[in-house]
Amino acid sequence: MRPFTYTKAADVNAAVQEVSTHEGAKFIAGGTNLLDLMKIDVMRPAHLIDVTHIAHKTIEENDKGGLRIGALVTNNDTAYNELVEKRYPLLSHAILAGATAQLRNVATDGGNLLQRTRCYYFYDTATPCNKREPGSGCSAIKGYNRDLAILGTSEHCIATHPSDMAVALAALDASIHVTGKDGERTIPILDFHRLPGDTPHIDTNLKEDELITSIDLPAKGFPEHYTYLKLRDRASYAFALVSVAAALELDGTTIKEARIALGGVAHKPWRKPEAEAILQGKAATTENFREVAEAYLEGAKGYGDNDFKIELAKRAIVRALEQALKMEAAS
Template structure:
């Protein structure tokens, strides 16, 4: 680890001023950033500790939604009564990730900004366009079992590893951010980026902006939802493929469907045109498979990860079936 300086900010105004300095970075729970600093993948010269900022509350919004402070812990969010009752999809997705100890430290803002788990990104002896722009991508012709099949580019096939973000994508959350220039709200679909020819950029957040909150709209799909996470080990592993499925039903007919995939792309993957195929249709296995085919229409395998194409299709069907039956839900 390289030497760095450290300050603890008393308020958001000071925090955004301090992070404007060259090489400065926020630190929240530290569960991702510190790991990356220890192996020299990230080497900020100054850490701005934001853990004392008053951004850890979870509050109802006037329009019936819920505002999650960026510093609310993943565990506190998942076990919050309003999240459990109104947004159980989000609670299940958070609890599918990491471990109890990590969720006690990790913050909601930090979860959105966690870096990819591509092995080569962590191995500073190998080329990686995300870690060192222009150096090449070791994964495309290397070992890529965990990596992306959708929205890839010739420069990077990394995936975004978060479980929480997959549910936030399906729920159409909004990310609130602030800098010394002012505030803005970013729709979740526009928060994370595809790699294109700038794979070193994970999100559309400016380095001098702080996430202050994540806002959930009123609609929580608490009646019919499922978060299905498929992985090599049953716990403490990142998703090979995950599916956040949310349905609004009228009898056996689908009124609205939301589906987001994790583990398959550089961002949580949604295809609204494919979701719309279910609208007004019977909630049947046949119709679910048609949606799954549409979701994976543009998928491309790179060898080790090609199996994920069929796996993702089957996972979509299974998650939608679970959302209908609400099997095993409390």
């Protein structure tokens, strides 16, 4: 690990001011991903700004009938929060599908959104990686790519985003509140993360001086028909090969609204609202679920080792929607 300086910010404005005046500065909260990357010399911040002593540690009702989750609330505190469990069980289940209880006790919700890819080549500083060193090349495209992306890729990067929580937030249409030197703004979750294009080293649409302060959940939480399906190589504490956050609003057996978000397949949580619209007004049948699965994977591309993920993702969508449909009988 390289030397760095360290300070604690008293409030959001102080944190934003400090990151604006220190070249190479990064915010740190739980540090469960950042510190790992610093130890192996993948990330090299010259200065760390501890934001764990500022506000934004509560979960409260917002003015639109939903919830506002402070960015410094831990993953476990969010997953086990009574309001989240009751009104947004999809989010609770997604969080509990990721990491160990010990990590979830420290990792913050804001930090979860900012965690970086687990691509082997990104972590291996002896190999070229455009995400780590822009312009050096992508070793994964012709290398071992079993875990990597099949949607939204580019010739520069086929990495995936590792978060489970972000997939559920994408299905729920959450919004991310941030503060920077130019003031506050809100970013829809679907616009927060970026596809790689020719700048795979830029993970999000956050400005360098901006700090996540909270996450807003809308009023609709789909508490009756939902599921978070995570397919992985082992049953616990592994990143997803494919994950699906699925939610349905039904009128009898007719679908009024469907939400589907995929994880483990792209550089960001993958939503395709035009494909979801295929199900609107249709019967909740396996045949119709297969139709939307085909639409979701249109344009998918495998790179050899990960070709199987295209069919796996289709089957996962169908299975997740079937599970969401059956949730009523279980409730």
